[in-house]
Amino acid sequence: MEKKTGFTGQLGFVFAAAGSAVGVGNLWRFPYLAAKNGGGVFLLxxxxxxxxxxxxxLTTDLAIGRKTGKSAIYAYESMRKKWKFLGIITFIVPVLIMTYYAVIGGWIVNYIILFLTGKVDIASQSDTFSNFISSPNSVWFSLFFMLLTSFIVYGGVEKGIERVSKFIMPVLLFMVVGIAIYSLTLKATAPNGEIRTGIDGLMVYLKPDFTGMTVGRFLQISLDAMSQLFFSLSVSMGIMITYGSYVRKDVDLSKSVSMIEIMDTGVAFLAGVMIIPPVFVFLGLEGMSAGPGLMFISLPKVFAQMGLGGRIIGFVFFVLAAFAALTSCISVLESIVANYMEILNAQRKRATVVLSIVYLIATGVIALGYSTFYVEVNLPNGTTGQLLDIMDYISNSFMMPFISLLSSILIGWIMTPQWVIDEMERGGKKFSRKRLYAVIIKYFCPVIMFILFLQSTGVFYLLKG
Structure with missing residues (x-):
């Protein structure tokens, strides 16, 4: 196998890791979960x-990667041979996610084209999104996104992933801040004559709503927030273990973790500022309840009501979303490529080409899951879904809490937290939160991950029913 390359320094690593963390989950899932779960309550x-x-x-995954110098499968095996199975399970998560992530990227590309060509009226129609994904032609948008991802990963860690991340992340952050500020300046008159402003929408987003709050509702909000963490930080799926294995030994890993936390959480928070105030201004509280359709249905309607400015902002927003999806898609494919290289002792270019062919086929199948290969399956959590939803449920809702549960047991009780702490303090570096880390990995993580895993299996849904 070719010599393993890595990030050139802390900044390149942080941008790449933050790029993986800052994905569509921040721009799409976080705002609608906040709107659904009482605004400020969810945020807190x-x-x-x-x-x-x-x-x-996040600390655990990065420390495992750098200390072992390996990707998920062999990283866990090098820690304890009997725990290689956990590495295999962890490897399966990005394998499943990669089947549909480029599909979502393709959806975003479609909206970029609609706004770029001035077809805002079409983009704002309620049935545009459903008509698009149910059309076989939508597959070409997803295949294009998959090819773009493959091209970047083919270039390697330094010349491909790091170079693209260093360009995309500053631009993405600039665009997020710019749109968030603009959203606060909006004003519109509701049908009942009420004047709604962006500041009013911000208050709806920030103000905690404890109406009807019960222990059960508080637990559900907490579980929603916890599941969002998996989306947001790219943890428990082997990605951060792979990226950690590329980090130089002299990099301050503790400082890097803090920087990734700040960037990721900051973008998620600002995504809410970008999206919720405009939706409130033009669609009222009813628009806030759009759920998963917030990004592809409600927002285009908002942009359409802004006139020419809406066309520009809409275009910029979906370019921003495409950047976020691309950096995450890159990290998922890179994780798979890295494991492939280690397992089969293969070179990067060959591994990337082989996997790209596999995932072009998989992307095509999932993209056509709303048309040619349409199925509808009842999932254990009480929802129904198509091929994309099935892959998402298995990887994110079921496997990731299970992986986090086992990982916390391995590190907390078998390897002991000191194993990770030693890596964080390598070279005399300071790890100020090591006591907090030790307590949470041993006692808190196993409990909350077990509860989250039970939720994913449908236990709470069955009890409720």
Missing amino acids: IYLVLVLTVGFVL
């Missing part, structure tokens, strides 16, 4: 979880 709970559980999971 999420922030607490990021600084505790999220910090622990």
